[in-house]
Amino acid sequence: MEFRSQFPLLATNPGLIYFDSGATSQKPQAVLDAEVAHYVECNAPTGRSLYPLARNATEAFAGARESLARFIGVADVDGVVFTSGTTMGINLVAFAWARANMSPGDVVVSTMAEHHANLVPWQILAEEKGIRLELVRLNPNSTLDLSHLEEILERGGVKLVCVGHVSNVTATLNPIDRIVEMAKRFGAKVLLDGAQSAGHMPIDVTKLGVDFFALSGHKMLGPMGTGILYVSPDRFDEMGVMFGGGDMINRVTPERAWFKPMPTRLEAGTQNVAGAVALAAAANWLESFPGGLRGVEEHVRMLGDYAWDRLVRIPSIKLLGPGPGSDSAMSLVSFTFDHKGASNRHRVRDMDLAVRLGERGICVRSGVFCAQPLVDHFYGLEGATRASFHVYNTLDDVDRLVDAIANRR
Structure with missing residues (x-):
């Protein structure tokens, strides 16, 4: 089922893809x-x-x-x-x-x-x-x-x-x-x-x-x-x-x-x-979501698993976290092209990537996500880009995100 129509901001902006629910979610009518x-x-x-x-x-x-x-x-x-x-x-x-x-x-x-x-x-x-x-x-x-x-x-x-x-x-x-x-x-x-x-x-x-x-x-x-x-x-x-x-x-x-x-x-x-x-x-x-909160969990995990599987194939990308499996809720995926292992040809600052995606109507978060000890001290990064999912997102949304990243130049 498609639930986007129950969220007025998304229903009135049909071209917008919202992947920033880890920061704040959209609200149903x-x-x-x-x-x-x-x-x-x-x-x-x-x-x-x-x-x-x-x-x-x-x-x-x-x-x-x-x-x-x-x-x-x-x-x-x-x-x-x-x-x-x-x-x-x-x-x-x-x-x-x-x-x-x-x-x-x-x-x-x-x-x-x-x-x-x-x-x-x-x-x-x-x-x-x-x-x-x-x-x-x-x-x-x-x-x-x-x-x-x-x-x-x-x-x-x-x-x-x-x-x-x-x-x-x-x-x-x-x-x-x-x-x-x-x-x-x-x-x-x-x-x-x-x-x-x-x-x-x-x-x-x-x-x-x-x-x-x-x-x-x-x-x-x-x-x-x-x-x-x-x-x-x-x-x-x-x-x-x-x-x-x-x-x-x-x-x-x-x-x-x-x-x-x-x-x-x-x-x-x-x-x-x-x-x-x-x-x-x-x-x-x-x-009241189909399957209740377990249905929400399964929907979000499906999106996260799919996003990880597609993103991991992009050259020079660094994905953060354990990835699909029991150690992860897969409610979000964080990644970066601005790391030591990235080639100069593929390197891009996370802030610049987030701006480019935003210009295409794709809303993601960039930065350290109020978690500097993890991003800076553990990963040794200046920041990352995060796509976070909720009930109003679809596999087609993920495809559009990944295609925009893969073709960012």
Whole structure:
């Protein structure tokens, strides 16, 4: 089936091929309708005012939380915190949990493959609080070196392991079941960055056994500035606060404040209620895709496998990541012609390639993808070009991309 017609931006630009969903996805009409309908039909404060319109808004906000809890396999909706996206979710863990529960010398483990959002907060906390940050090495094919993770855990002192579910550069699909088992064996908690997995595959955080899970709405067909952080009920009593303000308090005196329980203690101020409603609509749209989220996963993997198979035949191309197989989600393919092994005849800067493709109506991303330790330090590259896929892409789109690259001169 063809789903492009359900996405207004693509339907009104028939010649456009959008391969930048790893940065932000397009939105189906159902999501846009849900956000507009909230403003038109029940825009009012939530949780405080008592008139019928406000009660309707409060119910809509609660319904969105329930839908998103179901989407990630959560029974206790109090574990679903609304955020502006994965970056905010990870920062909430850093500054509302780790700052309250970690001491100088305690260890946070991340990896060399992480997005800056899963590195920089820990670097800040290390400087502020004296915790130590250890990074897991990568194997030559960019998968995690789990023996190095175990070595770090065996040294002791590890309180939290932070890892991406799917790499935003290589599409590496990390073995979360093994990572969780290792971390729990040594008493460490686990934070999973789901920015590149949510909306691309089924997610059940209860089965995964993680303590925290963050996702971004705008990468899963939802609005920009939306997301959720899952907090395991086992961590509820350990959560501090990050932001102070209205709605997250039970009582305030001139001297101090008493905070509400989860999730409201982490949702200070006026929330993006219309965005939350639209994000729930995006989750519902994905669940209604043929085959559900498993169908989405299979469609995206088909595109990624096909793109890799065609791209690898182009002279002087360097493809990043493990490639087709169980180690990769194949939701994106990153490549470059600007590397030491490329011939002068075929070499082209990634920025120039992205501009040329854009002039042909093909939208890709170039740069380091907010992952400099991976692109720069691991691969030794100044950048790369990335094509990332979603439900509105087709094999014909991939053919047009590859043909444009092969005939770029």
